[in-house]
Amino acid sequence: MAFxxxxxxxQEEMKQALLIAAVEPRIGGVMVFGDRGTxxxxxxxxxxxxxxxxxxxxxxxxxxxxxxxxxxHGGNGKTHSHPVPFVDLPLGATEDRVTGALDIERALVTGExxxxxxLLAKAHRGxxxxxxxxxxxxxxxxxxxxxxxxxxxxxxxxGLSVRHDARFVLIxxxxxxxxxxxxxxxxxxxxxxxxxxxxxxxxxxEILRRCGTYERFPAEFADMWAEPERxxxxxxxxxxxxxxxxxxxxxxxxxxxxxxxxxxxDGLRGELTLIRAARAAAALAGRRKVKRAxxxxxxxxxxxxxxxxxxxxxxxxxARIERAIAELWP
Numbered sequence: 001m002a003f004x005x006x007x008x009x010x011q012e013e014m015k016q017a018l019l020i021a022a023v024e025p026r027i028g029g030v031m032v033f034g035d036r037g038t039x040x041x042x043x044x045x046x047x048x049x050x051x052x053x054x055x056x057x058x059x060x061x062x063x064x065x066x067x068x069x070x071x072x073h074g075g076n077g078k079t080h081s082h083p084v085p086f087v088d089l090p091l092g093a094t095e096d097r098v099t100g101a102l103d104i105e106r107a108l109v110t111g112e113x114x115x116x117x118x119l120l121a122k123a124h125r126g127x128x129x130x131x132x133x134x135x136x137x138x139x140x141x142x143x144x145x146x147x148x149x150x151x152x153x154x155x156x157x158x159g160l161s162v163r164h165d166a167r168f169v170l171i172x173x174x175x176x177x178x179x180x181x182x183x184x185x186x187x188x189x190x191x192x193x194x195x196x197x198x199x200x201x202x203x204x205x206e207i208l209r210r211c212g213t214y215e216r217f218p219a220e221f222a223d224m225w226a227e228p229e230r231x232x233x234x235x236x237x238x239x240x241x242x243x244x245x246x247x248x249x250x251x252x253x254x255x256x257x258x259x260x261x262x263x264x265x266d267g268l269r270g271e272l273t274l275i276r277a278a279r280a281a282a283a284l285a286g287r288r289k290v291k292r293a294x295x296x297x298x299x300x301x302x303x304x305x306x307x308x309x310x311x312x313x314x315x316x317x318x319a320r321i322e323r324a325i326a327e328l329w330p
Contacts, residue, residue, distance in 0.1 A: 005046035006228035024280040027190035029170030034195030040173040048086035085126030123168040133172035192305035239283035262324040
């Protein structure tokens with residue numbers, strides 16, 4: 001039983017980033033940097049457990065969407081509800097385990113060549129979580145870069161040629177003290193969040209109290225938070241349905257471009273992510289139009305990991321973004 005998402009104390013930016021990614025999967029995932037033991041993996045698992053079930057094609061091992069293209073992976077045409085996948089990618093995973101490989105057992109028993117889907121297939125339409133992602137081996141980083149860019153996993157080995165959709169929300173967490181993430185992979189994350197150990201004694205005591213109750217009485221603790229959890233589910237479902245109708249006025253587009261130019265963000269991916277995140281934030285708030293306040297609220301998480309390092313400026317990326325916002329809209 002996952003720890004309730006609504007019961008996590010503080011870490012509001014992290015929770016908001018995960019909700020935005022759940023509403024708008026095209027964001028590109030969430031990278032959470034921070035101290036050990038600050039609830040990074042707890043929040044990610046709690047959100048996946050919270051989301052409403054999805055419809056999949058019965059008999060398909062690739063979580064095919066019944067409303068998409070016809071299933072080409074053995075589905076029988078029927079559909080059923082399936083929990084939103086949450087897949088852990090271990091640091092020591094082999095490439096075959098991630099992408100899929102020849103089903104050795106079936107090949108030995110029947111002599112047939114068959115494909116055994118990997119973690120990318122299991123994560124399709126769900127979440128792929130990588131803890132300590134900054135320690136992930138380079139060849140797996142390259143693999144994730146290719147798949148996250150194309151939304152498709154292609155395996156060609158041992159006489160097999162398999163192609164299947166692999167679209168998922170990539171969630172990574174790590175401690176910057178243990179090594180930096182490769183810039184190419186960091187840029188693929190839509191949002192970047194920084195979490196810190198709580199500094200208020202009241203917050204720390206409340207965390208201890210809730211964790212203690214959860215460990216001793218998990219079912220009763222879940223019941224205590226059932227109504228806030230249901231409200232979060234309703235918010236996410238409503239926002240997902242309303243997202244396509246959320247308008248972004250031209251002045252807001254100009255604001256986004258002006259902010260990205262002011263902070264020196266490379267490329268246009270920052271602006272696209274900024275707008276997508278602002279639309280999702282507006283949808284979560286129940287509004288049909290993006291406001292400048294939405295843009296300002298999501299700007300640090302959408303841009304902080306896209307800024308060039310300035311050796312003459314010792315302030316962090318978040319401070320540079322806040323300073324630019326203050327100068328543009330005093």
